[in-house]
Amino acid sequence: MADDRRARTIALKIKRQDGPGQPGYWQEFAVPWHPRMNVISALMEIQKQPVTASGQKVTPVVWECVCLEEVCGSCTMRINGRVRQSCSALVDVIAPGDGPIVLEPMSKFPVVRDLVVDRSRMFEDLKRVKAWINLDGSHELGAGPRQSPESQEQTYPLSRCMTCGCCLEACPQVNPSSDFVGPAAISQVRLFNLHPNGKMHASERLEAVMGEGGVEGCGKAQNCVEVCPKEIPLVDSIASVGRDATKHMLLGWLLK
């Protein structure tokens, strides 16, 4: 039994790209299996010995990873056609028949090299929707506002968004011909508009997601919720922000 295990190899088929704007191409690899193996450890094997399944020596596959425990969002890619983090993609679960495991970079962001993409647009979007509390300063100002345990239970899940990009990748409305901001940033609008201090600037955030590329761009495909690794209720967030934005559009001028 032990010997069988040692001999077992996992097949990987990886979409590669040498640099931004360059054509993609596929390469196949076979790496030795080990217990509790995840896609990252398979990539690490290729990094150590960059040789394809047919014995060709190649440059090692480039990918992005940091925490390896699905809390930083870095290692997101398409695995067997589905977008997810590669650290938590356990080989025995996704490839019980030893593969091939198909790895591709996310398609909604520019490729830097191989599986690495540039997600800076997501961070720019967080600027656009003012995803922050307007703090007076970091100096001593006493305790913050009291909040009920229920409100914490509502905001904490929203606050776990890693800006990983899964929801944008899966969203049909996020495409080259649309400037839809995507579920992640809209959900952050909801998060900050729920906070007792954040509420004071709710209208600024709502205005940021009204109009072109805003919350109305959602086509209600609901793919976002399906792929979110943190199970953030993104559809609820979009609905809630959409309602608030409508209310603000109709009545906002009265309240000013």
Next chain:
Amino acid sequence: MAASKSLVRSESGKVRRVIVVGGGLAGLMTVIKLCEAGVPVDLFSLVPVKRSHSVCAQGGINASVNTKGEGDSPQVHLEETVYGGDFLANQPPVKAMCDAAPSIVFMLDRMGVPFNRTPEGLLDFRRFGGTLFHRTAFAGATTGQQLLYALDEQVRRWETVDVEDDRGERVAGEKMVRKLEWWEMIGLVTDDEGVCRGIVAQDLKNMSIVAFPGDAVCLATGGCGIVFGRSTNSVINTGTAASAAYQHGACYANGEFIQVHPTAIPGADKLRLISESVRGEGGRVWVPRDPKEQRAGREVPESARDYFLEEKYPGYGNLVPRDIASRELFKKCFHEHRGVYNRESQRNENEVYLDVTHLPREILQKKLAGVLEIYEKFVGEDPFVNPMRVFPAVHYSMGGLWVDFDRAANGSLVMGSPRNQATSIPGLYACGEADYQYHGANRLGANSLLSCLWAGMVTGPAIAAYRKNVARSAWDMPSSLFEKAEKRERKAFEAILALDGAENPYALHDELAHTMLVDCTIERDNATLDKVLAKIEEIAERSRRVGVTDTAVGKMNQGAQYVRHLRNMIVLARVIALGARNRDESRGAHFKPQFTQRDDANWLRTTMAFHKAGANGENDAVRFVRAVDYTLLGQRVEVKDEVDTTLVRPRPRKYETAGAASTAAKG
């Protein structure tokens, strides 16, 4: 700087900035403080800052707010922190940190961190190691992530704020924070007098190398757990920037003090942390009484379980400090061979049970969901039903770049003094896990988030004061200074790209990590350490003959980057292992079976290490000193290796007794 000159703009109109390297909690807090002081910042980070290692902190952040009516106070927090650290920490910075802790947690709350709440809507606090009080504020079991996000959001806000010149006029197109993400600091720029004037950094997207002027530089670049290979650390925690600064002449302190966390999930790519908060909420550590116990953990009856921590330490129980818990777990598995028996492999694995199955599921889901989720995702077992199987893992470096502090008459710090957090290179500051200042020989759980934030709060004003008083701005230095540094680093990188030796850098790192992990962590034997040191020298020598796995030019090249990190890790490994070899005593995380007692007469002192570059193809060496001597803003400062223990007098640690950690705290 001369009074007539603008602090904000150079003669040629450029904005004079300071540099912060590292976008984890310490770096971001430093940036916020600098911005509030009106100082524009260039923020460099290996990765988008939101992905920094701070996200991995799970359990919480300590602050003696005393909302549970237990009589907790910052004084008790100070006493327990220095006791937990086995009296190796200078006490004034610790006092300042503990005093500030409640206001820091309140600030985070105002920033929107979704801390767990009490029924009255107050911040909830839970128990952690080394104390009997409920002192740890938490946001589920992903507190580090939540704190980092809050600071990330504030820094993003500063990215949208215009720089103002000395007359309060906006400088068009210049924002207070300029982020350079996916940029790696690879070297310092120092002038003829040894003053730090900026950094050389590499754009990891295309590998171009550029020198950046900075009126001061702060390294908030985290720890070096990857020196030990698999650990609880993120893959970026190689200590490469701290190592580069050390090789440039900065003093490195207490390198030998490496924390091993008692409870992590064994894994091939990473040892994933299972937070101390699991025990803080009532989780229990045990092994079966029968070493050949065949039943699954959940089927072993209470009477057949050995709750060895609770038995030996009735007061603190499962919440003894990490150094002690890790040694006890190690002893159970390695010396007594009583780790969990595996029927398949027919041996006792290096695993003990960490059990939460007796706790109400609803509480666990509210307070520990994030961490139990990790166990379930990566092990594939339900921790609500099956006791988790865990083993110690390298977790945190108490040591780091030596930094100074300015002691106030009341035993705290002089806030705004440019000496605080200053390294031995004038103009270079360090904070967060990259520094050595707050934890002594062993860090208490939930003190790391606090020390990162506090050190950032101290570093910001220290740099602001330094910048105001420095005789000459980096922007008024000749451009040749930067061109020279740039050329030096380009040459070094080209040399890496040209490496075509037979040694595989990844395999070499595995060898280094293996020897460090096995022989330089929980138990350290002098004869074995000699072998470790010999191995390090062998690896250092072989590292000159590596072949770079990727020779791509002008595009992201992780293979070449890795060679640089490997070399810098070898340098730190030497500092760690030599420090351990020299220190013939046991203190906190540093334990020698041959010298089981703490030896205050000889070793109540800071280990201070300087780099000695090897000449003519010889290996590098370490020069240990008894005092650091540097010149800050024209003033000569000498700091001896004595530890400031003026606030809490050293006494032996006795965690067997409840309340031993604080004279004011009798459980």
